[in-house]
Amino acid sequence: MKQKIVKDLIKILFLFGGIFAFFYVGLQLLSEDKKNSWLYSGDEAKLISYEQEIKLGNLIDEYLIDTDETILLQNELIDSVVWAVRSRLEKQIIMSEYDYKIVVVDDDLVNAFTIPGGRIYIYKGLFEFCESAEQLAAVLAHEIGHVEKRHSVSKLIKEFGLKILFSIVTGGDTILLGELWESTVSSAFDRSNEKEADQYAMELLERAKIVPTAIASFFRKLNREELDYNENMEFLMTHPHNNSRIKASLSYETAGNFEAQDFDIDWKRVKEALK
C-alpha cells in the first residue's frame, strides 16, 4: 500500500512539473512579437486612432513650447547630427504611421522622452553624456520603439482614461494638458514596455547597420556614472534592471552577413559645440 502511495506521489510531482514545463516551453516557442502583444503590453492604444494620437501629441507639444516655456536648442551642428542619425534609422522603420518630429531641448539633463504622435525630445545633456553617435542612435532607436509600439498613448490611457484623452483632443483643455505633460516626463513606462522598446531598437539598429550593442555600452556608462535617478531620464527609471538590459543587448544575435557602418561624425567636435 505504501509503495502505491509513494508511486502516486511521484506521478503527481511529474504531472505538475510537466504542466509547468508545457507552459514554459510553449511560451519559448511563441515569437517575440506575439508574446509581447499577447502578454507584455495592453491593447489600450487600439482604442485611439493614429490621427487622434497625433493631434494629442501636437497639443502637448504646443503646451511644452508655449506654456511650459521649454527652450529648444538652435545649433546647426547638432541639428545635422540629429538629421544624420534620424534619417538612417527612419529609412529602416517598417510601415510607420508617424511623421517623426525630433527636437533637441536646451537643458543639461541627461534625458530623452517621447510624447504621443511620433514626437521625440532629446536633451542637450544626452549629447554630452553619449560617447559616440552610435550611442545616441541607440537611445533614439529605443524612443522610436516606444513610438511605434504606442507605449506613450497607452500609458496616458491607463493613467487618465480614454474619456479624458478624447475631451482633450476635442477641446484642448490646457490644465489637463499640463497634467499629461507631467505624467509623460515623470512616470516611467512599464518594464515590459522598456523591454519591448529595447527589442525594437536592437532590430532597428541592425537594419540600419548600427551595432545593437551600442545599447549595452550606453547602459554601462549609465551604471558607471550613477546619475541621479530623480532628475534624469525615463531611461534610468528602470535602473535595477539595467543589467538585464545590458545582457539582452549583448546576447542579441545579428544576421550572419551583418556589417556595421560607423557614422561619419566627429563626436569630439559635437561635444565642443555644446560647450
Add this chain to the structure above:
Amino acid sequence: MSITYIPLPQPEELTSREKEDAMGAYLMMFAAFAVSIPLPIVNLIAAIIYFYINRKKSRYIHFHCLQSLLSQLPTTLINWGMLYWALQIFLFDNVEINDYFYAYLGFMILANLIYFTFSIVAAIRARKGVFMYFIFFGSFAYNRVYSSKNTLFYDNEERHEKTTQQLNKPPFE
C-alpha cells in the same frame, strides 16, 4: 506486518444522509472558493472545519472529507505561490513579469481546473455512494480510514466491536 482493511460499504448499504454529507465535503469547497480568490486560505480553513465536524459520522464520510481536504492542499499551495509572486510584482515592485510568471499562471489555472473537475465528479459519485479515488490522495485517505489501525469510533458503528478487554463484569456468572 500486513495491514488488514475493513470491507468497503456498497451503495445500497449507505444512508442518504451519509451520501449527502460525503458530497458536501467536495461542494463546500466551491462555496469557499469565491472568498478564497484573494485570500487562498479560507477554503482550507473551511475544509478543516468541515472535516472535524463530520469525520466521526461514518467511515464513508470520513474518507471523502479527508480526500477533499488533502486534495486541495496542492492547489492551495500553488495559489499561495501565485499570490506571493503577484504581490511582489504589482504591489512591492520587487520583481518583473517574465515567462516563468506566465508559465506559473497557466500552471495554476490548469491545476485549479483539474482540481475543480475532479471534485465535481467525486461529489456526484459520492452522492451515488460510489468511491472515487484521486491519485495519491485517494490511496492515502483509504489507507487512513479503512485500515484496521484506524481506532476512531464512528457514530454509525457499534463500539463493542472495538472493546476487546471486558473490564466491567457482572457480580456473578
